[in-house]
Amino acid sequence: MINHHPDENLLAEYSSGSLAWALSLSVCAHIQLCPHCRQKVSALNKIGGVILNTSAAETCAPNSFENLMQRIHQKTTTEKAAVEKTEGEQATKIAAAEGLNNAYSHDPLLNRLPKIIEKLLPINGKLKWQRVSSALKTARLTAGQNEYEVAFQRISSGGKIVEHDHRGLEITLVLQGSFSDEQGIYSRGDFLVRTPGEIHRPTATLNQDCLCLSVVAAPVKVTGFIGHFINPFLSIKPA
Numbered sequence: 001m002i003n004h005h006p007d008e009n010l011l012a013e014y015s016s017g018s019l020a021w022a023l024s025l026s027v028c029a030h031i032q033l034c035p036h037c038r039q040k041v042s043a044l045n046k047i048g049g050v051i052l053n054t055s056a057a058e059t060c061a062p063n064s065f066e067n068l069m070q071r072i073h074q075k076t077t078t079e080k081a082a083v084e085k086t087e088g089e090q091a092t093k094i095a096a097a098e099g100l101n102n103a104y105s106h107d108p109l110l111n112r113l114p115k116i117i118e119k120l121l122p123i124n125g126k127l128k129w130q131r132v133s134s135a136l137k138t139a140r141l142t143a144g145q146n147e148y149e150v151a152f153q154r155i156s157s158g159g160k161i162v163e164h165d166h167r168g169l170e171i172t173l174v175l176q177g178s179f180s181d182e183q184g185i186y187s188r189g190d191f192l193v194r195t196p197g198e199i200h201r202p203t204a205t206l207n208q209d210c211l212c213l214s215v216v217a218a219p220v221k222v223t224g225f226i227g228h229f230i231n232p233f234l235s236i237k238p239a
């Protein structure tokens with residue numbers, strides 16, 4: 001059961017399309033796992049539609065629609081060829097995405113990902129895991145933006161992560177397994193927001209490895225002696 005959800009502000013910003021892309025990605029992935037928030041966003045979308053319908057119309061040039069249609073009909077042969085090429089490339093990408101499950105089928109943690117996260121996996125199984133400590137591996141994901149680092153965090157069963165602080169906002173979405181910290185226990189679908197100054201030490205439960213999606217605005221600072229050695233591995237690299 002999911003116990004931790006994005007707050008009303010995040011859902012409203014997501015619904016209106018004003019949320020930064022990386023944050024939007026994490027909210028969307030949560031919504032794909034959470035019927036409760038899916039329902040809320042659907043209601044917010046309806047409210048947004050009503051507001052648009054009842055807002056005063058913006059004025060535009062009287063012939064703007066005709067101009068637009070004219071531009072569409074004037075598409076040159078070269079442009080059409082470019083569109084066909086793009087469509088061909090998209091078809092290749094879709095075919096590759098359909099084969100994605102096969103590429104990662106050896107790893108049970110990557111088998112039940114929300115669709116939006118599955119699309120971030122590199123084709124052909126070339127996800128690069130980096131060992132941060134004996135309990136933690138991380139794999140950075142390319143999310144097409146430069147504000148946040150989007151990554152998988154994989155904690156081995158029973159593994160403890162060194163105590164760390166947050167210098168910026170960090171969103172964690174549990175995708176598989178579960179972990180606990182000083183404030184509670186979190187399982188698949190739980191959505192957590194950590195703000196700067198919150199120090200915590202997550203521990204995966206004993207029965208299985210835990211996979212989380214993390215979206216981080218600034219580098220995580222590992223506290224304590226061991227942090228001196230580990231911090232260089234946690235430097236942010238948005239992509």
Ligand SMILES: [Zn+2]
Nearest residue numbers: 005034036037
């Ligand atoms: Zn929810």
